Amino acid sequence: xxxxxxxxxxxxxxxxxxxxxxxxxxxxxxxxxxxxxxxxxxxxxxxxxxxxxxxxxxxxxxxxxxxxxxxxxxxxxxxxxxxxxxxxxxxxxxxxxxxxxxxxxxxxxxxxxxxxxxxxxxxxxxxxxxxxxxxxxxxxxxxxxxxxxxxxxxxxxxxxxxxxxxxxxxxxxxxxxxxxxxxxxxxxxxxxxxxxxxxxxxxxxxxxxxxxxxxxxxxxxxxxxxxxxxxxxxxxxxxxxxxxxxxxxxxxxxxxxxxxxxxxxxxxxxxxxxxxxxxxxxxxxxxxxxxxxxxxxxxxxxxxxxxxxxxxxxxxxxxxxxxxxxxxxxxxxxxxxxxxxxxxxxxxxxxxxxxxxxxxxxxxxxxxxxx
Numbered sequence: 001x002x003x004x005x006x007x008x009x010x011x012x013x014x015x016x017x018x019x020x021x022x023x024x025x026x027x028x029x030x031x032x033x034x035x036x037x038x039x040x041x042x043x044x045x046x047x048x049x050x051x052x053x054x055x056x057x058x059x060x061x062x063x064x065x066x067x068x069x070x071x072x073x074x075x076x077x078x079x080x081x082x083x084x085x086x087x088x089x090x091x092x093x094x095x096x097x098x099x100x101x102x103x104x105x106x107x108x109x110x111x112x113x114x115x116x117x118x119x120x121x122x123x124x125x126x127x128x129x130x131x132x133x134x135x136x137x138x139x140x141x142x143x144x145x146x147x148x149x150x151x152x153x154x155x156x157x158x159x160x161x162x163x164x165x166x167x168x169x170x171x172x173x174x175x176x177x178x179x180x181x182x183x184x185x186x187x188x189x190x191x192x193x194x195x196x197x198x199x200x201x202x203x204x205x206x207x208x209x210x211x212x213x214x215x216x217x218x219x220x221x222x223x224x225x226x227x228x229x230x231x232x233x234x235x236x237x238x239x240x241x242x243x244x245x246x247x248x249x250x251x252x253x254x255x256x257x258x259x260x261x262x263x264x265x266x267x268x269x270x271x272x273x274x275x276x277x278x279x280x281x282x283x284x285x286x287x288x289x290x291x292x293x294x295x296x297x298x299x300x301x302x303x304x305x306x307x308x309x310x311x312x313x314x315x316x317x318x319x320x321x322x323x324x325x326x327x328x329x330x331x332x333x334x335x336x337x338x339x340x341x342x343x344x345x346x347x348x349x350x351x352x353x354x355x356x357x358x359x360x361x362x363x364x365x366x367x368x369x370x371x
Contacts (some may be wrong), residue, residue, distance in 0.1 A: 015359050024077055024356045030061070031305070032073045032080055032114070032353035039063045042114060042353060045306065062355070066371055067120065068110050071349040076205055078356025079151065082110040109153065110359065111142075113180065118360040118368050125177050125186050126157055140205020141210030145229040151363070152229050153179040154210055155186075158214045171196070173217060178232060182363040187340040192234050194218060195225055203227075204252050206259055207278050213239075213252050213261075224252060224261070239272040240284035251301040254352075255287075261341045264302040268292055272304055272313075288313060290327055290334075297325065297334065305352070317352065 012027055030044035041061035056063075109199040112119035141154040141300045159172040174197055176189035195214035197281035203210040214225045214236075224237040237259075241265035242250060259275040261284075277283035288304075290313070297317050305314045311329030314337075325339045360368045 014357050016022060018357075021355050024354070024358070027078065027354040027356055029352060029354040030058070030074050031350045032335075032351045033348065035071070035348050036071075039065050039073075041261075042355065044221070044273065046284065049166050062114055064114050064117070064371075066112060066123070067369070068108065068119065069110060070110060070114075072351045072353075074202060074205065075353045076143050078113055078115060078354060078358050079142075079360075080112050080114065080353065081153070082112065082353070083108070083140060083285065109140075111151075112371075113356070113358060113360055115355050115357055116359050117371050118358055120181075120363070120368050121371060122179060122181075123155060123186070125179075132292045136164055136323045137197070139197050139203060139212060140214070141205065143203075143205035143208070143229050146208035147230050150229075151181040151205070153181065154203060154227055154229075155179070156192070156203075156212070158197065171217070172231060174233075182335050182365055184365045189234070191234060192336060193236070195223060195236075197225070201252075204254060204259075206219050207253050211237075211252050211259065213250050219289070220228075222250065224259075236273075238281045240286070241272065243269075251303050255307060260304060262302045263299070270297075275299050291332060292334070293330060295325075299326075 009290040017082040022359070028044050030042060033041045033043060041060055041062070042064075042104075044061050044096070046057040046059055066082075068082060073081045075081065090102065109122040111118055111122065113366075118157075137158045137160075139156050141153075141156075144151050155177045156174050157176075158174050161170045161172055169217070173194055174192045178190050179186045179187045194217045196217045197212055197214055201212050201214075203212055208229055210227045210229065212225045214223050215221070216223065218351040222239055222242065224239055226235045226237055227233075229233070239250070239261055241260075242263045249263070249265035250287060253260045255263065255272070255274060259278060261273045261275075263273070271286060272288040272290070273284050274287045275281075275283055276285050301318045302320065303316045305316055305324075307313050313327045313329075315325045315327060317323040317325060320353060324337050326335050328335070360366065
């Protein structure tokens with residue numbers, strides 16, 4: 001399917017909007033997996049469970065290398081958003097003293113299509129080279145607007161303003177920049193709201209909007225922040241009732257075409273909620289309650305990957321490395337499954353990915369390269 005050695009009419013057909021849109025609607029979802037120093041791999045699901053091991057099976061459908069070896073951040077319509085992190089020296093206050101430390105912050109941003117073997121490097125936001133008096137905490141989202149079909153990168157960030165004389169540090173309310181792919185420039189969003197965004201919280205795309213789990217900067221309440229890519233306006237959803245509300249254990253994702261919140265904050269259980277009617281806060285439904293033994297997997301963000309018709313669930317735990325866990329509805333227990341043959345390896349990253357023939361070269365003003 002990735003071969004371009006076909007007749008010109010066929011090659012032209014593969015690049016038409018009608019074919020690309022039709023193919024995306026039928027594309028089989030899977031995972032794009034990255035391990036530093038090795039080729040990227042694309043896995044697709046084999047829906048039947050193995051009768052011997054009762055675990056899901058996967059097929060490797062694509063191996064590829066990129067000139068930019070960066071971990072995947074998210075994926076939309078077969079386009080992978082890749083983001084690396086550089087190191088910048090910063091000064092912060094601890095216990096009344098000003099100290100110099102290092103902070104990780106995004107440096108290079110890429111979008112690529114593994115099928116068409118094209119990629120573009122995005123222009124970095126201007127604040128990446130700002131004053132040392134301001135420390136950034138960044139989170140990103142990537143998606144496509146519902147009406148115009150424009151692909152957009154959204155960056156939400158905080159600045160930490162340091163006062164040397166008073167030995168104080170103040171976290172400033174978030175700011176937002178939007179990059180519309182094909183324009184070659186970032187634009188600012190004026191009004192976001194008094195919410196605290198965490199750097200490890202990735203923006204989740206669904207229904208033309210990008211979602212983050214956030215906390216009120218001046219209180220303890222938890223919200224779901226929603227950015228409409230068409231209107232470029234922020235709004236909020238109320239989350240379902242969570243156990244103890246620790247946002248570091250609350251993860252927003254998608255499951256079965258619905259907005260999903262996975263609550264791993266309790267010691268003895270994991271609760272998975274689905275918003276059955278998008279935008280209706282009353283439609284939050286407690287879909288799964290999974291019991292844990294002795295506080296197993298009590299740290300880190302838990303994310304459901306796939307729910308099977310028999311009630312079994314494949315999940316991922318992002319902590320020191322990515323762990324893939326299989327929950328059996330019959331035995332009511334978790335089991336670690338080494339789906340990728342990388343059980344002892346660290347730095348693995350994976351995102352949901354469905355292949356497409358969307359050509360990046362149709363995005364004007366961008367410098368498209370091939371690999």
